[in-house]
Amino acid sequence: xxxxxxxxxxxxxxxxxxxxxxxxxxxxxxxxxxxxxxxxxxxxxxxxxxxxxxxxxxxxxxxxxxxxxxxxxxxxxxxxxxxxxxxxxxxxxxxxxxxxxxxxxxxxxxxxxxxxxxxxxxxxxxxxxxxxxxxxxxxxxxxxxxxxxxxxxxxxxxxxxxxxxxxxxxxxxxxxxxxxxxxxxxxxxxxxxxxxx
Amino acid sequence: xxxxxxxxxxxxxxxxxxxxxxxxxxxxxxxxxxxxxxxxxxxxxxxxxxxxxxxxxxxxxxxxxxxxxxxxxxxxxxxxxxxxxxxxxxxxxxxxxxxxxxxxxxxxxxxxxxxxxxxxxxxxxxxxxxxxxxxxxxxxxxxxxxxxxxxxxxxxxxxxxxxxxxxxxxxxxxxxxxxxxxxxxxxxxxxxxxxxxxxxxxxxxxxxxxxxxxxxxxxxxxxxxxxxxxxxxxxxxxxxxxxxxxxxxxxxxxxxxxxxxxxxxxxxxxxxxxxxxxxxxxxxxxxxxxxxxxxxxxxxxxxxxxxxxxxxxxxxxxxxxxxxxxxxxxxxxxxxxxxxxxxxxxxxxxxxxxxxxxxxxxxxxxxxxxxxxxxxxxxxxxxxxxxxxxxxxxxxxxxxxxxxxxxxxxxxxxxxxxxxxxxxxxxxxxxxxxxxxxx
Ligand code: SF4
Ligand code: SF4
Numbered sequence: 001x002x003x004x005x006x007x008x009x010x011x012x013x014x015x016x017x018x019x020x021x022x023x024x025x026x027x028x029x030x031x032x033x034x035x036x037x038x039x040x041x042x043x044x045x046x047x048x049x050x051x052x053x054x055x056x057x058x059x060x061x062x063x064x065x066x067x068x069x070x071x072x073x074x075x076x077x078x079x080x081x082x083x084x085x086x087x088x089x090x091x092x093x094x095x096x097x098x099x100x101x102x103x104x105x106x107x108x109x110x111x112x113x114x115x116x117x118x119x120x121x122x123x124x125x126x127x128x129x130x131x132x133x134x135x136x137x138x139x140x141x142x143x144x145x146x147x148x149x150x151x152x153x154x155x156x157x158x159x160x161x162x163x164x165x166x167x168x169x170x171x172x173x174x175x176x177x178x179x180x181x182x183x184x185x186x187x188x189x190x191x192x193x194x195x196x197x
Numbered sequence: 198x199x200x201x202x203x204x205x206x207x208x209x210x211x212x213x214x215x216x217x218x219x220x221x222x223x224x225x226x227x228x229x230x231x232x233x234x235x236x237x238x239x240x241x242x243x244x245x246x247x248x249x250x251x252x253x254x255x256x257x258x259x260x261x262x263x264x265x266x267x268x269x270x271x272x273x274x275x276x277x278x279x280x281x282x283x284x285x286x287x288x289x290x291x292x293x294x295x296x297x298x299x300x301x302x303x304x305x306x307x308x309x310x311x312x313x314x315x316x317x318x319x320x321x322x323x324x325x326x327x328x329x330x331x332x333x334x335x336x337x338x339x340x341x342x343x344x345x346x347x348x349x350x351x352x353x354x355x356x357x358x359x360x361x362x363x364x365x366x367x368x369x370x371x372x373x374x375x376x377x378x379x380x381x382x383x384x385x386x387x388x389x390x391x392x393x394x395x396x397x398x399x400x401x402x403x404x405x406x407x408x409x410x411x412x413x414x415x416x417x418x419x420x421x422x423x424x425x426x427x428x429x430x431x432x433x434x435x436x437x438x439x440x441x442x443x444x445x446x447x448x449x450x451x452x453x454x455x456x457x458x459x460x461x462x463x464x465x466x467x468x469x470x471x472x473x474x475x476x477x478x479x480x481x482x483x484x485x486x487x488x489x490x491x492x493x494x495x496x497x498x499x500x501x502x503x504x505x506x507x508x509x510x511x512x513x514x515x516x517x518x519x520x521x522x523x524x525x526x527x528x529x530x531x532x533x534x535x536x537x538x539x540x541x542x543x544x545x546x547x548x549x550x551x552x553x554x555x556x557x558x559x560x561x562x563x564x565x566x567x568x569x570x571x572x573x574x575x576x577x578x579x580x581x582x583x584x585x586x587x588x589x590x591x592x593x594x595x596x597x598x599x600x601x602x603x604x605x606x607x608x609x610x611x612x613x614x615x616x617x618x619x620x621x622x623x624x625x626x627x628x629x630x631x632x633x634x635x636x
Contacts (some may be wrong), residue, residue: 022600031206
């Protein structure tokens with residue numbers, strides 16, 4: 001009998017403690033993110049929509065059509081069309097397609113890219129009315145000069161070197177081998193925490 | 198910290214806005230039907246209009262309740278959502294109207310416009326009647342409370358019953374019929390399980406609830422709400438939750454057994470209140486006793502198949518019931534419309550009077566008082582104010598409970614009622630009977 005009273009008192013005490021704990025929470029600032037009104041502050045390493053960067057200074061396309069991203073992609077959602085330029089004998093990019101409906105945003109392609117051309121942007125609002133619209137072609141993928149500059153700064157990437165060799169076409173990158181040797185380690189190095197946008 | 202205070206301030210603002218809407222509307226309609234229109238009719242047509250004037254006055258309680266119930270539900274749902282948001286560190290609805298004040302109005306409109314679906318194999322008559330049977334008692338049941346909450350205002354006196362407590366308890370056991378009907382008629386296993394659970398739960402928890410109420414009636418010596426409320430006139434010490442004035446009888450010279458009995462009586466009454474709160478939560482299917490609706494187990498319990506207006510009626514009834522049990526507790530335990538510290542209240546009122554007189558320099562306090570008195574009854578205002586404060590405090594407390602406690606299992610639920618609450622209620626009944634004589 002006494003034990004029961006004791007247990008009842010204990011239970012009552014615990015319930016009151018629980019109520020008090022919950023009540024105290026009303027004094028804390030809400031954690032709600034009001035998304036469409038207030039855009040979230042995403043870190044630089046956020047893996048959003050894929051895009052192809054251009055050289056922020058010169059505006060030339062960074063892709064050297066090395067197809068590393070195409071090969072590494074687990075989903076095989078990257079489709080690169082390139083051919084050897086008859087004049088220079090260099091690879092020339094014709095089209096670059098990424099099926100964002102298939103992509104799982106693993107970021108592997110961005111890690112292997114020797115020129116930090118393909119990057120994950122902070123954009124995640126990409127709903128469409130059809131699956132076909134999710135396949136982005138070269139035009140939709142390529143960022144403007146300002147956007148590229150923004151993401152290079154945000155992700156803390158090393159600025160790309162201007163193509164020194166006599167490259168008649170912007171896509172025909174002359175120093176492919178050189179960049180291949182030094183860039184990957186730089187790209188895979190994680191950008192530090194960011195507070196931008 | 199700042200923004201948390203901001204959120205609480207928003208909640209307070211919402212509450213004030215809604216209370217003004219609710220009670221302004223109820224008062225306005227009551228006043229125009231009960232005072233203005235009869236006066237106009239009498240002055241126009243003399244004696245021949247007396248019948249119509251009286252009919253209008255008799256209609257006041259009905260109209261007041263019919264207006265109050267939907268408005269109040271709108272506020273309560275909103276307040277509950279905002280409070281739960283506060284307790285779980287969120288923001289809650291804040292899109293429709295200022296601070297989301299009209300979110301529930303929008304929800305209600307949406308519900309009314311929605312298609313009504315009747316499941317295949319449903320018993321149409323029962324299916325349609327169930328929400329009505331569930332809802333009607335909360336409108337009928339609230340009537341005798343009206344006189345008590347309005348300080349026995351002449352317009353609401355006719356609905357007072359000498360056996361009001363008995364009447365409310367009788368009426369409040371009807372909704373479970375509606376629940377079982379709805380659950381059975383919707384031809385859905387989950388609904389049926391929810392309905393049967395509800396029946397078992399309502400029957401089990403009605404007994405300790407009744408016993409605790411009976412004990413309070415025993416203490417007060419009457420079944421009349423107005424008298425029960427009036428018996429608690431005075432201060433906090435006179436409230437039934439502290440033994441209904443047992444503590445105030447104590448003096449320096451009182452014998453020791455009298456002091457001990459009074460203290461014990463107060464303790465018993467606090468326990469009774471706790472008992473009442475627990476059983477009331479179970480009666481109105483609130484967490485932690487919301488097994489009839491257990492979303493995680495039964496989809497939505499007995500009202501799974503309901504949509505549109507019928508679902509809205511279930512919803513309305515549920516929140517109205519919560520409000521009724523809160524008001525009931527306020528009248529039975531928390532001193533009805535009486536202030537906890539009447540001296541303080543009087544001081545505040547006279548201070549306010551002075552302030553108003555200073556503001557309206559041209560208008561003398563006498564004229565102002567006359568203006569106010571012609572519109573409202575000052576005694577009623579104080580009573581209604583305290584009833585509102587107490588009832589809504591209890592409603593908010595129910596939200597706090599909902600935010601805290603997890604749901605019970607069905608066997609624990611039954612155990613808890615029959616093995617713990619019923620014996621406790623019986624012990625308290627006997628204890629209070631004897632202690633009352635000893636004090
Ligand atoms: S992020 Fe992953 S899945 Fe998407 S394209 Fe790059 S490698 Fe393929
Ligand atoms: S890895 Fe980079 S440079 Fe190579 S094809 Fe892909 S995007 Fe172009």
